[in-house]
Amino acid sequence: xNLSLRALWLTVRVGVKSLFLHKLRSALTVLxxxxxxxxxxxxxxxxxxxxxxxxxxxxxxxxxxxxVRSVKPTDVSxxxxxxxxxxxxxxxxxxxxxLTTGIPAIVEAVPxxxxxxxxxxxxxxQDCRLVGAKPxxxxxxxxRVGRGRFLTEQDxxxxxxxxxxAAGVAEQLFPFENPIGESIQxxxxxxxxxxxxxxxxxxxxxxxxxxxxxxxxxVYIPLSTLRVRIGDQVLTARSGSFEGEIVELSQITLKVGSxxxxxxxxxxxEELLRRYHxxxxxxxxxxxxxxRQAEIxxxxxxxxxxxxxxxxxxxxxxxxMNIMLATVTERTxxxxxxxxxxxxxxHIMWQFLTETLVLTATGGLLGVLLGLxxxxxxxxxxxxxxxxxxxxxxxxxxxxxxxxxxxxxxSVFVSLGxxxxxxxxxxxxxxxxxxxxxPIEALRHE
Numbered sequence: 306x307n308l309s310l311r312a313l314w315l316t317v318r319v320g321v322k323s324l325f326l327h328k329l330r331s332a333l334t335v336l337x338x339x340x341x342x343x344x345x346x347x348x349x350x351x352x353x354x355x356x357x358x359x360x361x362x363x364x365x366x367x368x369x370x371x372x373v374r375s376v377k378p379t380d381v382s383x384x385x386x387x388x389x390x391x392x393x394x395x396x397x398x399x400x401x402x403x404l405t406t407g408i409p410a411i412v413e414a415v416p417x418x419x420x421x422x423x424x425x426x427x428x429x430x431q432d433c434r435l436v437g438a439k440p441x442x443x444x445x446x447x448x449r450v451g452r453g454r455f456l457t458e459q460d461x462x463x464x465x466x467x468x469x470x471a472a473g474v475a476e477q478l479f480p481f482e483n484p485i486g487e488s489i490q491x492x493x494x495x496x497x498x499x500x501x502x503x504x505x506x507x508x509x510x511x512x513x514x515x516x517x518x519x520x521x522x523x524v525y526i527p528l529s530t531l532r533v534r535i536g537d538q539v540l541t542a543r544s545g546s547f548e549g550e551i552v553e554l555s556q557i558t559l560k561v562g563s564x565x566x567x568x569x570x571x572x573x574x575e576e577l578l579r580r581y582h583x584x585x586x587x588x589x590x591x592x593x594x595x596x597r598q599a600e601i602x603x604x605x606x607x608x609x610x611x612x613x614x615x616x617x618x619x620x621x622x623x624x625x626m627n628i629m630l631a632t633v634t635e636r637t638x639x640x641x642x643x644x645x646x647x648x649x650x651x652h653i654m655w656q657f658l659t660e661t662l663v664l665t666a667t668g669g670l671l672g673v674l675l676g677l678x679x680x681x682x683x684x685x686x687x688x689x690x691x692x693x694x695x696x697x698x699x700x701x702x703x704x705x706x707x708x709x710x711x712x713x714x715x716s717v718f719v720s721l722g723x724x725x726x727x728x729x730x731x732x733x734x735x736x737x738x739x740x741x742x743x744p745i746e747a748l749r750h751e
Contacts, residue, residue: 337621342672665728
């Protein structure tokens, strides 16, 4: 197929001109490739966005961190009297002491206790996550104080009735007001607000007993105050009986000196806790390992997206073959005339391949343009749902409501490359069929 540049240019012109004679047919053929390329870029971009968010949360926990969380076993037994169900589980204050004194590699340990409580200010009421914490909780969770201050060691030692509220809580209980110095009521106790944290994007659930967390609905009080004012028991009344839980600590965040010590220290933590717990009512989570798992999931999700969208491109390729076969049949007499006037088989084959590649390239480039608009498209869809279907929007997972797609450059080139290969592959047979036609038989065709 050694064609001169002039012959090649003429072949391209004839091929493009023939496409414009059947605008609707060409547009429908382009649409199949366009959808496939757009699907590849959009699916990969959304997968990258979800993965990036999960990885940010894992990294925020720290590569040298080890998280120990209380986990309610499925086969817990009642510890209360008749008409009650009181279960005790989770990590203990004694566990905290054992970990900090028995494992030299631990350089910092931050305990916390969390429960859900109704918080009141005047006539306003909101369910919040009440967190008993120490000052180090702020740096561990990368919380920023927008007003006032965070908890201090003096607050913990004196068991002060002070609280730091999150931005979401402040917005609900103190709209258009400065909450610093005001009081909130939790149960029968009142707490003076000494600080307010800045708004923070809710974190996505990443597995390993680390569920999704909305820091904007938190109220932080000293850990010692929570133990004295509320205690370890949490009771829930149900039709004449009550259910309750006894949990001393919800979580302990441990930090070690270096990355090399993480795995060994995690094993030591597991061994120590196993020695004092008859049931597996705790979970030891290593963010470094979660980061590796998240990266594997990201790769699998991207691969799955490419496969799914590849099927769409395959369907588009079959559509191209059907259209080109129909085109060859319609133009059989034209092919015979061109052959009779001296056109070689290579000229005919290149003409129909050119038409196929022009269709594919047009669909691919338009698909890339639509794919690059993924971020805008998702943002418009999120705002549309929030404005016109607020009930549906509210029940969507945080990972969907706060999704920010990240277009991966490789997905653009891969999708466009696959589209061109699909077009070439499925256009080869119709082009070869046209080139191998007998000129005499073609001229007889009506």
